[in-house]
Amino acid sequence: MAILPDDIKAAMQGVIPSHVVTCSHDGTPNASAISQVYYVDADHVALSHQFFNKTKRNLEENPRAMAWVISPETFEAWDLELEFVRSETSGPIFDIMEMQIEAIASMVGMKGIFKLRAADVFRVTAVSKAVGERIPLAEIPRAR
């Protein structure tokens, strides 16, 4: 169906951390930062699963998630509505994400703490620009 626009790829390089919200079976939301939302294809993304955490437990109960990504080039942000498909612990998606997580960990001083346990693959069910979240770049005060 090709739901993801091409210009969203810049927001999926792990330069700026992304956010993900999940929800437990009892209706409690969970908001967490995530190192990377990886572009798999025009209908799928993979989220880095680095810790055994509430996000992972929620996805076992309720496969829906909302991810937020932002481009470090244009500073446009997007909301992605997601549905969990599968978890991969080997293969090309895992290998690329593992390499990128190691690079991110080195850059932000988290080497040895950031470790990819799985690449969680999601189907994108909807995508929308986060309109109104940011002011236009031209209106941002420049450095003196």
Added chain:
Amino acid sequence: MIPDRVVEVLHGPTWIQIGSRDEALRPAHTVAVGAVVHDDRQTVTVFVPTARSGRVLRDLTGNGRIAVGLALASHESYQLKGTYISSRPTDDTDRARQEARRAALLESALEAGYPEAIARPLALGLAITPGVAITFRAEQVFLQTPGPGAGTLLS
């Protein structure tokens, strides 16, 4: 009661995200700029751009469940979970607080090593007006800093 350190983080240069969900348990997300912890150390107000508040407010007025994630540039992170109380348009005092918070976010991002070309638009580009102040009661506070203690219930 919100621990001292988490109050400091809420009043400091913290990146704030809000999570909610609808009746079908579909999660929603928005960012907030600035927060205030009330004197009871349990009630918190966060500030959200009006244009990004619609879905979250619909969720919150429908079921009240809110999660608020906090992250410093150092990766020190926390999460508050609680119950929605009320919302109102932001006022001049709120906006002054938000402007100070944007400046502090820029300073902390630069200190953390982000290049100015990213830190400046990332921090100062956050929209604050028009805005909505969302107040909730924090019932649980979790440590969320990446590492073995992530997920620990603090309060």
